Amino acid sequence: MYHAVVRAKVRKLWTRVAAGDYRAAVAMAAPTLRFRFVGEAPPAATLTGPVEFERWFADLFVLFPGIRVSLADVVVRGWPWRTTVIVRLSIEATLADGTPYRNEGIQWVTLRWGRMVEDYVLEDTARLYAAVRLQQGCGIGQRP
Template identity: 70%
Template sequence: MYHAIVRAKVRSLWARIADGDYRAAVRLADPDVRFRFVGDAPPAASFTGRDAFDRWFRDLLDLFPGIRLTPYEVIARGWPWNTTVVTRFHVEAKLADGTPYRNEGVQWVRLRWGRMVDDYVLEDTARLAEAVRRQSASA
C-alpha cells in the first residue's frame, strides 16, 4: 500500500510541475538534496542544496519555455526512511525556431521520510545537446 501511495504522489507532483508549479518539487527537496543531471551541455548539473535546485529549474524553464515533462512509468520500493523511486518520462518542447523537441529520460530519486535527498536524471544527451544548440542559434 505504501508504494501505491508514493507512486500516486509522484504522479501528482509531475502533474503540478507540468502545470508550471516546479516549486512543488523544490518544496519536496531536503535542504541538502543532492542533484545530478547527466551530460555536458545545459541543463547538465551536479550540486547540493535546495536553493541550487530551485535555480536549476528556473534555468531549465528559461532554456525551454513551455517544456512538458510527462511520466509514463513510476516504480517505488523501500521503506519510508529509505524509498527509491524510478520514473521514466517523456520530454516535449517547442524550440525557438519552431521545431519540436522530443526526448525521453529516467529519474532515480531517493526519499527519506517523504523528503527528496538524492535526484539523478538521465536524458538522451545527443538529442538534448542538439536542442540546446538550436535554442542558442535562435537567440
C-alpha cells in the same frame, strides 16, 4: 499500501511540474539534496540543496519555454526511511525555430521520510545537446 501512496504522490507532483509548478518539486527537497542531471551542456548540473535546485528548474524553463514533461511510469521500492523512486519521463517542447523537441528520460530518486535526498536524471544527451545548441543559437537560455 505505502508504495501505492508514494506512486500517487509522485504522479500528482509530476502533474504539477508539467503545469509549470516546479516549486512543488523544490518543496520536497531536503536541505542536503544532491541533484545530478547527466551531460556536458546545459541543463547538465551537479548541485546541492533546494536553492540551487530551484535555480536549475528556473533556468530549464527559460531554456525551453513551454516545456512539457509527462510521467510515463513509476516504480517504488523500499520503506519510508529509504524509498527509491524510479520514473520514466517523456519530454516535449517547441524549439525557437518552430521544430518539435521530443526526448525521454529516467529519474532515480531517493526519499527519506518523504524528503528528496538524491535526484539523478538521465536524458538522451545527443538529442538534448542538439536542442540546446539550437536554442542558444537563437539567444534563448543564455545567462548575461
